[in-house]
Amino acid sequence: MAKPSSAYLSIIRAIDLFTEYFGILLACVLVPLLIVPNVYEVISRYVFSDPTIWALDATTMVYGALFMLGSAYALLKGAHVRTDMLWEGFSNKTKGTIDSIAFIVFFLPTMAILTYSSWDDFIYSMSIGERSNSGAWQPIIWPFRGVITLTFAMLFVQGISELMKSFWAARTGEFLVQHEKIEV
Numbered sequence: 001m002a003k004p005s006s007a008y009l010s011i012i013r014a015i016d017l018f019t020e021y022f023g024i025l026l027a028c029v030l031v032p033l034l035i036v037p038n039v040y041e042v043i044s045r046y047v048f049s050d051p052t053i054w055a056l057d058a059t060t061m062v063y064g065a066l067f068m069l070g071s072a073y074a075l076l077k078g079a080h081v082r083t084d085m086l087w088e089g090f091s092n093k094t095k096g097t098i099d100s101i102a103f104i105v106f107f108l109p110t111m112a113i114l115t116y117s118s119w120d121d122f123i124y125s126m127s128i129g130e131r132s133n134s135g136a137w138q139p140i141i142w143p144f145r146g147v148i149t150l151t152f153a154m155l156f157v158q159g160i161s162e163l164m165k166s167f168w169a170a171r172t173g174e175f176l177v178q179h180e181k182i183e184v
Helices: 006-046 055-069 071-077 092-128 142-172
Strands: none
Touching (some): 006 071, 055 071, 055 142, 092 142
16 A cells, blocks of 8 residues: 655645634634624513614624635535535545546636635725625625635635545545545
């Protein structure tokens, strides 16, 4: 059995470790930020008959940030959707080859383009002090435009790790990482 070089494994481990810790930190910070505004709104609305103007926007933005920023963690864990009825019939080499081609042709170029274009949107939004017009609160929007850019950049970096793992599977027929099968 061939063994990958320590440099090859170090790159994969560094990217995966960053994504893992960022995902855990994200959950620890943003999940409470989802709970607190909702609890506050419920108490304010139903106990004191004084609803807030900000709770809906705050909850929507925090949930959006959690969902977007968690996508690189989901990629690391193998939690994105696959067509299992076809996928399970392929050999590990074939799976590695398909994934390698998909990462090179579709995933990485798309993430690079989206990172680049969303960066321009983020900078423009920040320069004009863009605000939401969906309610009376009208919070600033540019931090959430920054979340979009960060999401695509993180997906790109995690995609490099996944590509390296796929290359290895295509070459040797062995996966460097076994993902648990998540069924919904």
